Amino acid sequence: MIQELIIDGLLVVVIIACLILFKIASDNMTKKQKKNLKRIFIATVILLLVQTLGVKVFAYFGDNRWLRLSVYLLIYYIIGSDIVYKAYKGIKNGQVFDENFLMVVASLGALLLAIIQNGDYMEAIAVMLFYQVGEWFQSYAVGRSRKNITELMDIRPDYANIEVDGKITKVDPDEVKIGDTIIVKPGEKVPLDGIVIEGHSALDTAALTGESLPRDVKVDDEIISGCINMTGLLKIKTTKLFGESTVSKILDLVENASSRKSKSEDFIAKFARFYTPIVCYAALALAIIPPVFLYFSGNDPEVYTWIYRALSFLVASCPCALVISIPLSFFAGIGGASKEGILIKGSNFLETLSKTDTVVFDKTGTLTKGVFEVVAIHHNKKAKEELLYYAASAESASSHPISKSILKAYGKDIDTSKVKDIEEISGEGVKALVDGKVVLAGNDKLMKRFGIEYKDCHSIGTIVHIAIDEIYEGHIVIADIEKPNAKKAIEALKEAHVQKTVMLTGDKEKVANLVASDLKIDEYYSELLPQDKVSKVEALLDEEKGGKLAFVGDGINDAPVLSRADIGIAMGAMGSDAAIEAADIVLMDDDPLKIAKAIKISKKCLRIVYQNIVFSIFIKIMTLILVALGFANMWLAVFADVGVMILAVLNAIRCLFVSKL
Amino acid sequence: MKKTYEIEVDCANCASKMETAAKKTAGVKDAVVNFMTQKMIVEFEDGQDKDEVMERVLEACKKVESDCEIYL
Numbered sequence: 001m002i003q004e005l006i007i008d009g010l011l012v013v014v015i016i017a018c019l020i021l022f023k024i025a026s027d028n029m030t031k032k033q034k035k036n037l038k039r040i041f042i043a044t045v046i047l048l049l050v051q052t053l054g055v056k057v058f059a060y061f062g063d064n065r066w067l068r069l070s071v072y073l074l075i076y077y078i079i080g081s082d083i084v085y086k087a088y089k090g091i092k093n094g095q096v097f098d099e100n101f102l103m104v105v106a107s108l109g110a111l112l113l114a115i116i117q118n119g120d121y122m123e124a125i126a127v128m129l130f131y132q133v134g135e136w137f138q139s140y141a142v143g144r145s146r147k148n149i150t151e152l153m154d155i156r157p158d159y160a161n162i163e164v165d166g167k168i169t170k171v172d173p174d175e176v177k178i179g180d181t182i183i184v185k186p187g188e189k190v191p192l193d194g195i196v197i198e199g200h201s202a203l204d205t206a207a208l209t210g211e212s213l214p215r216d217v218k219v220d221d222e223i224i225s226g227c228i229n230m231t232g233l234l235k236i237k238t239t240k241l242f243g244e245s246t247v248s249k250i251l252d253l254v255e256n257a258s259s260r261k262s263k264s265e266d267f268i269a270k271f272a273r274f275y276t277p278i279v280c281y282a283a284l285a286l287a288i289i290p291p292v293f294l295y296f297s298g299n300d301p302e303v304y305t306w307i308y309r310a311l312s313f314l315v316a317s318c319p320c321a322l323v324i325s326i327p328l329s330f331f332a333g334i335g336g337a338s339k340e341g342i343l344i345k346g347s348n349f350l351e352t353l354s355k356t357d358t359v360v361f362d363k364t365g366t367l368t369k370g371v372f373e374v375v376a377i378h379h380n381k382k383a384k385e386e387l388l389y390y391a392a393s394a395e396s397a398s399s400h401p402i403s404k405s406i407l408k409a410y411g412k413d414i415d416t417s418k419v420k421d422i423e424e425i426s427g428e429g430v431k432a433l434v435d436g437k438v439v440l441a442g443n444d445k446l447m448k449r450f451g452i453e454y455k456d457c458h459s460i461g462t463i464v465h466i467a468i469d470e471i472y473e474g475h476i477v478i479a480d481i482e483k484p485n486a487k488k489a490i491e492a493l494k495e496a497h498v499q500k501t502v503m504l505t506g507d508k509e510k511v512a513n514l515v516a517s518d519l520k521i522d523e524y525y526s527e528l529l530p531q532d533k534v535s536k537v538e539a540l541l542d543e544e545k546g547g548k549l550a551f552v553g554d555g556i557n558d559a560p561v562l563s564r565a566d567i568g569i570a571m572g573a574m575g576s577d578a579a580i581e582a583a584d585i586v587l588m589d590d591d592p593l594k595i596a597k598a599i600k601i602s603k604k605c606l607r608i609v610y611q612n613i614v615f616s617i618f619i620k621i622m623t624l625i626l627v628a629l630g631f632a633n634m635w636l637a638v639f640a641d642v643g644v645m646i647l648a649v650l651n652a653i654r655c656l657f658v659s660k661l
Numbered sequence: 662m663k664k665t666y667e668i669e670v671d672c673a674n675c676a677s678k679m680e681t682a683a684k685k686t687a688g689v690k691d692a693v694v695n696f697m698t699q700k701m702i703v704e705f706e707d708g709q710d711k712d713e714v715m716e717r718v719l720e721a722c723k724k725v726e727s728d729c730e731i732y733l
Contacts (some may be wrong), residue, residue, distance in 0.1 A: 030669075032671075032728070086727055086728075089724075089727050093724045093725070095724075095725060138672065139672070141672045142673070143674065144672070145669075145696055146699070147694070147696055150699075254695075254698065255665065255693075255695050255698055255700050255702060261677075323674045324672050324673060324674055327674055327676070327677060327696070328672075328673045329672035331673055331696050331697045332697075334697070335697045341710075376691075508706065
C-alpha cells in the first residue's frame with residue numbers, strides 16, 4: 001500500500017515537472033527533446049489514471065486480463081518504442097551489448113513475467129519510464145551547458161564590410177584579400193587581422209583572451225580578428241587572409257580539441273566494452289544456476305524469483321553514468337578553460353597537466369615582457385630629459401631594440417634635421433652631431449675608444465653611456481622588465497601544489513639571478529643557447545619521479561622545447577604558428593597567472609572525473625550485490641541507475657564553472 | 662583536404678562512437694568529432710570524392726548511433 005502511494009506520488013511529480021518544463025523551458029529544447037518530453041508526459045498521465053482508477057474500470061469489464069495487458073502494452077509502446085528500435089538496430093549492426101539492449105531485455109523480461117503470472121506490469125513500465133526520464137534530463141542538461149560554452153566561443157565572423165571605391169559591400173570573410181580595406185562598425189566582430197588606418201575605438205577581447213577590460217586601439221595599431229568593436233567606426237587594412245587570421249586559428253584549435261583521448265576516457269571505453277557483456281552473462285548465470293542448484297538439492301527451484309532477480313540485475317548494471325559523465329567532464333573542462341582564454345588541445349593534456357609538479361619557464365616573454373625598457377637614468381649635470389633627448393636623437397636612425405626603447409622612453413618626435421653625421425659603430429654604439437654637439441651613446445667600449453672616463457653602473461641591465469662634447473654626462477639603464485603578474489603567478493603555482501619552478505634563459509647570469517630571486521623561483525639556468533634549453537629540459541625530465549613537467553614559452557625559438565616537455569604551454573602566441581603547432585596548451589593572452597589557473601582547472605576536472613568513477617562504480621556494485629541477494633527489487637535498481645546518472649552528469653557539468661579558480 | 666560539418670548528437674559517448682566509426686570509413690584519413698561545438702572535422706584521403714565519402718560516413722555513424730545527424 002505504501003509502495004503504491006509512493007509510486008503514485010512519483011508519477012504526479014513527473015507530470016508536474018513536465019508541465020513546468022513545457023512552460024518555462026520549451027524554447028531551449030531541441031525538437032527531439034520536446035518530442036520525448038511529450039511522450040514521457042502522456043505515458044505518465046495514462047499510467048497514473050490506470051493506477052488510480054484502473055482497478056474499478058477493469059472490474060467493470062469483468063477483470064479481463066488481456067484488456068489490462070493491452071492497456072499496459074500501449075503505455076509501454078508510447079514510452080519505450082524508440083529504445084526497443086535502437087536495441088534492435090544495435091543487434092542488427094553487431095553492436096549488441098549497449099544500454100538500450102540492457103533496458104529492453106530487462107523491461108520485456110519483467111513484462112513477460114507479469115503476463116505469465118498475471119501480475120503487476122507497473123515495474124516493467126517504470127523501468128522504461130524512469131530510464132527515459134534520466135536520458136531526457138541528461139540530454140537537456142548537457143545541451144544547456146554546451147550552449148553556454150558555444151555562445152561564448154562564438155567568434156566566427158559571418159561577413160566583412162569591404163570598401164571598394166568608396167562603396168561598402170558585405171562579403172564573405174574568405175573573399176577578402178591582403179591589403180583590402182574593411183570597415184568594422186560598432187557592435188561588429190573584427191573579421192580579419194589588420195592594421196587600423198582610420199578611427200579609434202575600444203575592443204572587447206573577452207571571447208579571445210578571457211580579459212574583460214576593453215582594449216583601446218587607434219590608427220596604426222595592429223588589430224586581431226575575433227574581437228568585438230565596441231565604440232567607434234574603424235577602417236582596417238587587412239594583413240592576413242581569413243584562413244590565416246587569428247580567429248580562424250583559434251576556431252581551428254577549439255574545434256580540433258579533444259581528438260586525443262585521456263587515459264580515463266580510454267579506461268571507461270574499454271571498461272564499457274567488457275563490462276556490459278560480462279554483466280549480461282552474469283545475469284544469465286543468476287537466472288539459471290541458483291534454480292538448477294536448488295532443484296538438484298531437492299528444494300523448490302523458484303524459477304520466477306531468480307529470473308526476476310536477474311532482470312533487476314540487468315537494470316542495475318547499466319553503465320550510463322560512467323559512459324556519459326566521464327567524456328562530458330573533459331568536454332566541460334576544456335570548454336570552461338577556453339572561456340578563460342586557455343586552449344587545451346585534448347583531454348589527455350588536461351589529464352597530464354593535473355599531474356604537473358614542475359614548471360619550467362623560458363624567461364623572456366613569459367615572466368618578463370620581452371621588450372626592453374628604460375628603467376633608470378643616472379645623470380650628471382644635465383637634466384634627465386635633456387640627457388634622454390640627446391640620446392634619443394643620436395639613436396634616432398637605428399633600428400636596434402636598445403635604440404627603440406630609448407626613443408620610446410623619450411616619447412616625442414625627433415626633429416631629424418637637427419641630427420647629422422650619424423655613425424654607427426657596430427657592437428659599441430653611435431656617434432652623431434646633435435644641435436651641433438658631438439654626442440656619443442654606447443657601451444663602455446665606445447667610451448674607451450674615445451678616451452672618455454665613465455662610471456660603472458651597479459644596476460643590472462644594458463648600460464648606455466652618454467658623452468656630449470667629450471664630457472661624460474651619465475648613463476641610461478635599459479632592461480627587460482618583469483610582467484606585473486609574474487610574482488603572483490609563481491605564488492599561485494605554489495598554491496596549486498607545483499613543487500618546483502625553474503627558469504631558463506639565454507640572458508646573463510647577473511640578470512637571471514636578479515629575476516629569479518625577485519620572483520622566488522627555485523632554480524635558474526642562465527646563458528643558455530636554444531639547443532641547451534632542450535637538453536636542460538631533458539635533464540629535468542629525467543629527474544621527474546611520477547610527476548609531470550610543463551614548459552612555458554612565448555613560442556619564439558622554443559618550439560623544440562615545447563614539444564619535448566610533458567606539457568608545452570605557449571603564451572600570448574596568437575602570432576606564432578610554430579608555437580601553436582608545437583604547444584599542447586595555448587594561452588591566448590600573455591598573463592603568466594593563467595598558467596596556475598590552467599593547472600587548477602585541470603585538477604578540478606580530474607577530481608570530478610575520479611569522484612564520478614569511484615561513486616558510480618561503488619553504487620553499481622552495491623546495488624548489484626543487493627539485487628543478486630534479493631534485498632532490492634527492480635524499483636530500487638531503476639532508481640539507483642537513473643539517480644547515479646543524474647548525479648554524475650550534474651557533477652560533470654561543474655567542470656564548466658572555472659572562472660573563480 | 663579537411664572539411665567541417667555540422668552534426669547533431671546527444672551524448673558525449675555517442676560522439677566518440679561516431680568519431681571511431683568515421684575514422685574507419687574508407688576514404689577518410691582522419692576524423693574528429695567535437696561534441697561541445699557539435700562539429701565533425703573530416704580529413705579526406707587524396708583523390709577521394711568528399712560527397713561520396715561523407716555518404717559512407719553518415720551511414721557508418723547511423724549504424725553506431727541511430728539518433729545522430731550530419732548536415733552534409
